[in-house]
Amino acid sequence: MRDVAVVSFAPSEPGLTGVEETETQLLFPVINEALAKIGITRKDIGFTCSASCDYLAGAPFAFVQTLEATGAWPPISESHVEMDGAWALYEAWVRLQHGDVDVALAFSSGICSRADIREVLSIQLDPYYLAPLWLDPLSFGRLQAEAVGQEPPTQAPAYTDAAAAVVLAAGDRARELVDRPAWIAGIDHRTDAHYPGVRDLSKSESARIAGQQAGVDKAPVDVAYLSAQYPHEGLILMDALGLTHGYGLATNPLMVSGLIQVGTAADAVIKGDANRSVGHASAGPCLQQNLVAVFEA
Amino acid sequence: MSEPVRFVSQKVDLDYKVVTSPVARRFDEQMRAGRITGHKCPECGLVYVPPKGFCPIDCVITDESNEVEVRDAGTLTSFTVITPIQYQGQEEKEEYVLANILLDGASGTIGQQRVEGIPHSEVRMGMRVKAVWGGDPNEGSRGWGLTGAIKHWEPSGEPDEPKEKYQEHVL
Numbered sequence: 318m319r320d321v322a323v324v325s326f327a328p329s330e331p332g333l334t335g336v337e338e339t340e341t342q343l344l345f346p347v348i349n350e351a352l353a354k355i356g357i358t359r360k361d362i363g364f365t366c367s368a369s370c371d372y373l374a375g376a377p378f379a380f381v382q383t384l385e386a387t388g389a390w391p392p393i394s395e396s397h398v399e400m401d402g403a404w405a406l407y408e409a410w411v412r413l414q415h416g417d418v419d420v421a422l423a424f425s426s427g428i429c430s431r432a433d434i435r436e437v438l439s440i441q442l443d444p445y446y447l448a449p450l451w452l453d454p455l456s457f458g459r460l461q462a463e464a465v466g467q468e469p470p471t472q473a474p475a476y477t478d479a480a481a482a483v484v485l486a487a488g489d490r491a492r493e494l495v496d497r498p499a500w501i502a503g504i505d506h507r508t509d510a511h512y513p514g515v516r517d518l519s520k521s522e523s524a525r526i527a528g529q530q531a532g533v534d535k536a537p538v539d540v541a542y543l544s545a546q547y548p549h550e551g552l553i554l555m556d557a558l559g560l561t562h563g564y565g566l567a568t569n570p571l572m573v574s575g576l577i578q579v580g581t582a583a584d585a586v587i588k589g590d591a592n593r594s595v596g597h598a599s600a601g602p603c604l605q606q607n608l609v610a611v612f613e614a
Numbered sequence: 615m616s617e618p619v620r621f622v623s624q625k626v627d628l629d630y631k632v633v634t635s636p637v638a639r640r641f642d643e644q645m646r647a648g649r650i651t652g653h654k655c656p657e658c659g660l661v662y663v664p665p666k667g668f669c670p671i672d673c674v675i676t677d678e679s680n681e682v683e684v685r686d687a688g689t690l691t692s693f694t695v696i697t698p699i700q701y702q703g704q705e706e707k708e709e710y711v712l713a714n715i716l717l718d719g720a721s722g723t724i725g726q727q728r729v730e731g732i733p734h735s736e737v738r739m740g741m742r743v744k745a746v747w748g749g750d751p752n753e754g755s756r757g758w759g760l761t762g763a764i765k766h767w768e769p770s771g772e773p774d775e776p777k778e779k780y781q782e783h784v785l
């Protein structure tokens with residue numbers, strides 16, 4: 318495997334809502350900041366992966382427009398995931414393993430304030446049994462809280478608007494760009510069954526396997542940032558990852574939450590606040606999909 | 615004997631709030647005053663109509679100081695005669711023409727523009743067209759396109775442009 322590190326991270330200001338700019342305009346400053354921090358330009362990027370959801374924008378192919386923030390002419394090598402930005406980071410990491418490019422950009426954006434998120438998220442459910450019931454994230458949160466014997470939540474964290482960008486670099490290029498690259502010691506993502514009725518909701522098998530594959534338990538962890546929307550999700554995740562403490566989500570900017578948690582974990586290593594950190598991202602009902610990344614100085 | 619296949623129809627209805635960006639709001643104000651405007655990139659000189667608030671090639675931010683007016687006339691670069699399928703909510707009944715138009719003074723085409731005042735069989739690439747104003751500016755704008763201020767486009771009567779003039783803009 319090639320040594321790959323996160324060398325820069327820039328999120329938008331936390332807690333934004335009612336953003337008037339386009340998603341592309343929201344991305345411009347975070348991409349600019351992520352590049353400026355390490356003194357490179359868009360021309361230095363060998364691969365770009367974006368993440369967003371057309372169902373938040375309410376328009377088909379909305380994701381194509383965000384590419385305009387990357388300087389995609391002459392044509393660049395790029396990809397998109399209809400997932401949280403942490404999965405774009407994962408694809409960028411995979412792409413850097415190919416060995417022919419040394420620097421990659423991953424970013425994500427989501428404007429939640431223009432849609433009814435409880436409706437939008439129920440559309441991701443299976444169309445036969447669950448979508449017709451319009452089961453929303455709070456209903457799932459309450460079901461899962463009961464499964465672990467916790468008080469069911471009465472509301473989810475506020476959905477906010479956000480964008481974030483990370484730059485990844487391989488080997489010596491990473492060492493040139495920053496004093497303390499956040500080396501990706503392990504990264505893995507797993508998914509549980511789509512239908513919540515066939516799962517044991519009191520635990521997260523996919524988070525456990527992802528954590529094990531990423532090597533969370535190989536050495537002590539200084540700090541962990543988990544995409545936990547509710548206290549009970551934090552308990553399930555800490556149990557699955559073998560952690561005693563982790564920071565959860567204060568607000569939930571969909572499509573960006575996970576990238577912010579993973580990017581913040583990497584940034585703790587870059588800034589020298591931690592020597593070993595864990596970042597986690599989640600998607601789907603009741604922590605269905607989980608991504609775990611371990612960063613080391 | 616097998617049972618006949620049964621169907622369940624489930625209608626999905628998602629509501630969105632349409633937010634026009636400050637750049638689109640300014641463009642809309644200008645359209646209501648009868649002016650089509652764009653932003654000219656200070657680096658490469660390309661004129662974007664409608665303005666985006668940035669140049670996607672140079673990745674520089676543009677604003678009102680980069681605003682330029684373009685003509686309400688241009689060259690049709692490509693078109694489609696559309697036969698409306700009668701799905702639920704369809705308001706079109708007859709065949710109609712949508713075209714890409716390269717406005718005089720703009721660096722790229724505007725898409726999905728309605729062309730009237732000419733038999734469909736005579737619509738052609740390179741044809742010169744002019745705007746017919748007087749539409750409802752509150753109609754049809756989601757912060758992109760040209761708003762509803764222009765009803766449609768019609769032939770201007772000028773001679774056709776040779777293909778060298780527009781071939782880079784044909785989709």
Ligand SMILES: [Zn+2]
Binds near residue numbers: 655658
């Ligand atoms: Zn330019």
